[in-house]
Amino acid sequence: MNVLLISCYELGHQPFGVASAGAHLLAGGRHQVECLDLAVETLDEAKVRRADFVGISTPMHTAIRLGVKAGEMARGLNPQCHICYFGLYASLNEDYLLEGVADSVIGGEFETPLTQHVDRLAENGPPHPGGLSLAELRSPPNLSRQHFLPPARHLLPPLERYARLRTSEGEFRNVGYVEASRGCAHKCRHCPIPAVYEGRLRIVQREVVLADIDNLVHMGAQHINFGDPDFLNGMKHSLWIVREMRSRHPELSFDFTAKIEHLIQHRDAVMELAALGCVFILSAVESVDDRILRYLDKGHTRDDVVAALEITRAADVALRPSLLPFTPWTTLSGYLELLEFVQDHDLVYQLDPVQYSIRLLLPPGSRLLDIPEIQPHVGSLIQEDFVYTWRHPDPG
Ligand code: SF4
CATH class of the missing domain: 3.80.30.20 (tm_1862 like domain)
Structure with a gap:
């Protein structure tokens, strides 16, 4: 799958959430992953149009406010893409997100359920429930212990931009x-x-x-x-x-x-x-x-x-x-x-x-x-x- 991970705001530093999610998605060798950091980049319409899956990171309040606008823009440019919100504020606000622009929401420890979710979508398989909420299927945030991977920093703009x-x-x-x-x-x-x-x-x-x-x-x-x-x-x-x-x-x-x-x-x-x-x-x-x-x-x-x-x-x-x-x-x-x-x-x-x-x-x-x-x-x-x-x- 072509995956686009979007960060909107992480207090001025290079975003951790999309880099960590990107590493897990790349590890299986099954997906192409790109990132956009809208704190320092403009919305690249070509990246949005070629994405099958758009993941939007929401670690804080400002990030979700901007993230909803980013999701609406992505939906306008690419009506077919699957839009998933992940991170702390996504699960706190999953009802609102799932009634609106989101197809799915992942809370808590997001890397593993996000990767499993993209794998299942690529296979047209049934959704994996752990930590994943859909309009018709709600799950609590994933709090199971994960084995992390070093974040894929190469997907992001250089540190000098932050x-x-x-x-x-x-x-x-x-x-x-x-x-x-x-x-x-x-x-x-x-x-x-x-x-x-x-x-x-x-x-x-x-x-x-x-x-x-x-x-x-x-x-x-x-x-x-x-x-x-x-x-x-x-x-x-x-x-x-x-x-x-x-x-x-x-x-x-x-x-x-x-x-x-x-x-x-x-x-x-x-x-x-x-x-x-x-x-x-x-x-x-x-x-x-x-x-x-x-x-x-x-x-x-x-x-x-x-x-x-x-x-x-x-x-x-x-x-x-x-x-x-x-x-x-x-x-x-x-x-x-x-x-x-x-x-x-x-x-x-x-x-x-x-x-x-x-x-x-x-x-x-x-x-x-x-x-x-x-x-x-x-x-x-x-x-x-x-x-x-x-x-x-x-x-x-
Ligand atoms: S719950 Fe933990 S992270 Fe939150 S304010 Fe208290 S000590 Fe800090």
Whole structure:
């Protein structure tokens, strides 16, 4: 089959989802695979017209919003092609997708069911149910353990087309994005990952991650962005990979994401990772209001954020918080306290300005929808926006 894999948005880095899916589809030698990254490329109509199967990657909210438009354009150019959405947001929104432009939806660990699905379509065989949803046949997301393959990076534009790291010395470094795990062992209520993974972690085999890093270095990567939802969920796995990565490529710097609780729990690992070339750590601080942190089930308090800042500063690595300042429970004084916290803890240059403006998203399946404290504020599901509406008690 001629397969076209489309990515629309992955935070400015070279997309992992289509490269990983592409590797699995190419492995059997039965399909021709092309990719399009609409974040840096225009829609190539010739690629769409020759595709029998179009797979659209939806790892995040912006990706699915753009992905539906891409699917509609693909359908207009090639009415016969099979359109499949895969990734985290596809399964959260499968009803809407399957009532509209999608022929199929694959959630969770997508590479194996996607490959099986394309194989079956090529044979005109019956659909393989594991992880695959069709209009007439729904399946839960695939959470079985997969054997991964190094992503097919050659299908994508070069790293120079993507966001680069600017160091404190003003040097620009090409960035390669990798994943050493999927899912998460935690269940923060505002996060879409537990709605699919239900507190489960799925590890990408060490040799696969290292082969991917080797490929990226060969393509010019000078910095590795570990995009795991939480790199310290599998702390030993992550440390082993970084030690081996640095022994192979001593010049590489890197960054990762970890929750505040893990930074405190794994202080020694933070020290070692900093010594191995970590230049910053992203952490979903979200709020410094302990009441809101309890509603979100974040597993940390304001004091814990201060402790994590002390640990990362002692390790000489920057903690870069992400924030969720606008929730139904935010007050004017609470917002001002957040700004004071940023100033008092010398965080102004560690925060991206967009963080001051983030508003809570309530996707279908959000665990926040289950708590009584949100009920007075929540409205209806706007399917085409992929969120429930909510209204602040003081909208003025
Ligand atoms: S720790 Fe991070 S990835 Fe895991 S559930 Fe919480 S917010 Fe989501």
